[in-house]
Amino acid sequence: MSSSTITYRAVIREINRSSVSAPGTRNKVIASSFRALFDKKRNTEEQARFDHDMKNTFIFLHSQRMHKELLERYNPLHDLTPEERIKATARRVGLDVPVNSEKDS
Numbered sequence: 001m002s003s004s005t006i007t008y009r010a011v012i013r014e015i016n017r018s019s020v021s022a023p024g025t026r027n028k029v030i031a032s033s034f035r036a037l038f039d040k041k042r043n044t045e046e047q048a049r050f051d052h053d054m055k056n057t058f059i060f061l062h063s064q065r066m067h068k069e070l071l072e073r074y075n076p077l078h079d080l081t082p083e084e085r086i087k088a089t090a091r092r093v094g095l096d097v098p099v100n101s102e103k104d105s
Contacts, residue, residue: 003051004038004047004051004054007051007058011034012031012034014062015030015061017065018064018065018068
């Protein structure tokens with residue numbers, strides 16, 4: 001198997017892993033666009049540079065997915081609104097946030 005085929009499969013696999021939608025509802029245009037890019041650059045004088053760029057693309061996608069997973073694991077409050085974050089932080093130390101009378105009015 002050639003290096004470009006391995007790189008192509010790695011990039012497509014990483015795109016699928018980082019996708020938030022279900023496999024049946026994913027946009028097929030992304031995968032077909034990458035396929036067209038790889039077919040277009042095959043057997044050209046720019047192939048070595050293109051392979052290097054695609055390897056960097058794979059590394060970027062993989063690192064981005066790992067960063068997201070680590071944020072979710074070690075910082076569970078990162079995706080909350082500021083109000084939800086305050087409530088969760090108060091609950092962490094055993095307190096409840098007092099009810100604000102201005103919001104109730």
